[in-house]
Amino acid sequence: LAKTTQPISMDSYEGQEVNITCSHNNIATNDYITWYQQFPSQGPRFIIQGYKTKVTNEVASLFIPADRKSSTLSLPRVSLSDTAVYYCLVGDSNRDDKIIFGKGTRLHILP
Amino acid sequence: DAGVIQSPRHEVTEMGQEVTLRCKPISGHDYLFWYRQTMMRGLELLIYFNNNVPIDDSGMPEDRFSAKMPNASFSTLKIQPSEPRDSAVYFCASSLLGWGSGSGTGELFFGEGSRLTVL
Numbered sequence: 001l002a003k004t005t006q007p008i009s010m011d012s013y014e015g016q017e018v019n020i021t022c023s024h025n026n027i028a029t030n031d032y033i034t035w036y037q038q039f040p041s042q043g044p045r046f047i048i049q050g051y052k053t054k055v056t057n058e059v060a061s062l063f064i065p066a067d068r069k070s071s072t073l074s075l076p077r078v079s080l081s082d083t084a085v086y087y088c089l090v091g092d093s094n095r096d097d098k099i100i101f102g103k104g105t106r107l108h109i110l111p
Numbered sequence: 112d113a114g115v116i117q118s119p120r121h122e123v124t125e126m127g128q129e130v131t132l133r134c135k136p137i138s139g140h141d142y143l144f145w146y147r148q149t150m151m152r153g154l155e156l157l158i159y160f161n162n163n164v165p166i167d168d169s170g171m172p173e174d175r176f177s178a179k180m181p182n183a184s185f186s187t188l189k190i191q192p193s194e195p196r197d198s199a200v201y202f203c204a205s206s207l208l209g210w211g212s213g214s215g216t217g218e219l220f221f222g223e224g225s226r227l228t229v230l
Binding site (some may be wrong): 034036041042043044045046049087091097098099100101102103104 | 115142144146153154156159161166167202204206209217218219220221222223224
C-alpha cells in the first residue's frame with residue numbers, strides 16, 4: 001500500500017479556503033487518490049476521489065500534479081462545521097482490496 | 112437505502128464477558144469491513160469480507176476476536192472474553208466494488224459505530 005504523509009493538524013478561520021496536502025511518493029500507476037472526512041462520533045465519509053489533474057464536486061476540489069506524488073484537498077470557504085479529521089488514501093495497484101487509514105489531518109476551524 | 116446499520120450503538124460490559132457487535136451492510140454491496148478506532152491507534156482495519164468470505168483477518172488482534180458473515184446482509188464481530196483494552200468504537204463499512212478493482216471506486220460507506228466500554 002502506498003504510504004501517505006499529511007499534516008497531523010491544521011487550524012483555519014471561517015470563510016477561508018483550506019488546503020490540505022498529502023504526499024504519496026510511492027504511488028503506483030494504477031492507484032487512485034481518495035479523501036475521507038470524519039466528524040466526531042461518526043464514521044468516515046467519502047469526500048472525493050481522483051486520478052490526475054483536478055476533480056471538483058459540491059464539497060471540495062482535489063488537485064493532483066502531473067507526477068502524482070502529492071495531492072491537495074481544497075475546501076472553499078470553510079465553516080465551523082468543517083471541523084473534522086481528513087484522511088488521504090492511495091489505492092493498492094496490486095489489486096488488494098484492503099483499505100487502510102492513516103492518522104489523518106485534524107482540521108480545526110475557528111470563528 | 113438505510114445505509115450501513117450497526118448495533119448496539121453503545122455497550123458497557125465487564126471484563127471477561129462476551130460481546131457481539133452486529134452489522135447490516137448496504138444491500139448489493141459485496142465488500143464488508145470491520146474497523147476499530149481509538150485515540151491512541153487511530154482507525155485500524157480488523158477484517159474484511161468479499162461475497163461473505165473472509166479475505167484478510169490479519170488485523171484481528173488476537174484469538175479472542177472472531178468475525179462471521181453468514182449471509183450477504185449480516186455480519187458479527189465477537190469478542191470473547193472481553194478486556195478493558197478492547198474499549199473502542201467499532202465501525203462496520205461496506206462497498207460495492209473492491210479497492211483493487213482498478214476502477215478507482217471502492218467507496219466505503221460507514222455505519223455509525225458501536226462504542227464499546229469494557230470495565
